[in-house]
Amino acid sequence: MEIRVDVRDDVLKRFGNKLAALGDGQAAVVMSRALNHEGDKGRTQVKRVLVKQTGIKYGLIHKAMRTVYSTPATLTYTLVARGDETNIALFGARQGKRGVSAAPWGRRHVFKSTFIVGRYGGKVYKRIGPARFPLKQVFGPNIARELLKGETVATFKAGSSSIADRVAHELSRVIEE
Structure with missing residues (x-):
C-alpha cells in the first residue's frame, strides 16, 4: 500500500517562474533536496508516533524501516517497512x-x-x-500494517505542508550561487 502526497500544484503556483528560470535539471535537484530534507523530518515524526501507537521500541522500528530517497529523476520519497510479525x-x-x-x-x-x-x-x-x-x-502489532493507520498517516501528511517552504529555501541557495 502507498501513501501519496502531491504538492506539485502548490509548489508550481508559488515558484513556477523561478523553477522555469533554473531549467529542468537544476529545478529537479532543488525539488529533490527539498523532498529529502522534509521527508527525513517526517520519517522521524512517523517513527515517534509508531512507538506510541504500537508499544514497539524505537530501535526496533528503526531497524524495520528503510528509506528510499528522492533523486532528480524520480522525485519521490518512500518509507518502506518490513512486514514481520512481532511476538x-x-x-x-x-x-x-x-x-x-x-x-x-x-x-x-x-x-x-x-x-x-x-x-x-x-x-x-x-x-x-x-x-x-x-x-x-501469539503476535502483536505489525509495523508495516501500523504504518498505514490513522495517526501515522496524518503525521506524514502534515509534514508535507512544509515542502513548499523548503523549496523556497533551496531555491535561494541555488540562486545565490
Missing part, C-alpha cells in the same frame, strides 16, 4: 497464573491460556488443541 514477548511479557501479561499497542492485557517458552527464544505460545503439540505463536 508479544517484545512487550514486557510476564508469565502469570492465567496466562501471559503483555502490553502491545501500549495497553497491558492478559492473554489467556498462553505461556512463555524459554527454549524457543522466550516467545509466547498458545496450544492449538487439547494435545501438547502443536503450538501457535
